[in-house]
Amino acid sequence: MPLAVTEFWVKGGTVAVRFAIMPDGTIDKPVVTLTSGHKKYDQHALDTILRAAPFPPLPAAIKGPLPMCMRFGYNVDPDKLRKDPSKSNH
16 A cells, blocks of 8 residues: 555545556556545555456466456445446446
8 A cells, every 4th residue: 555545634536547458368458537636645556457357367268368347445434336337327
């Protein structure tokens, strides 16, 4: 976690990162689609995705990349992260 998370005066934020998992488990370049407003939070979210890769290969039935969007919350109420995904474009 970024050091800023432990600093009580730094407001929290939500970051959304979009990427795709390729059939072999590698990923394309992740992109921040919703910034927290804190560069350290945004970079941590990107770094987390990059460190998690590669993923296991996708099942053979999945032809082509599998689009993903991950949301990260830093110093935020967990209930605020649970919005209806059908109402989000992230």
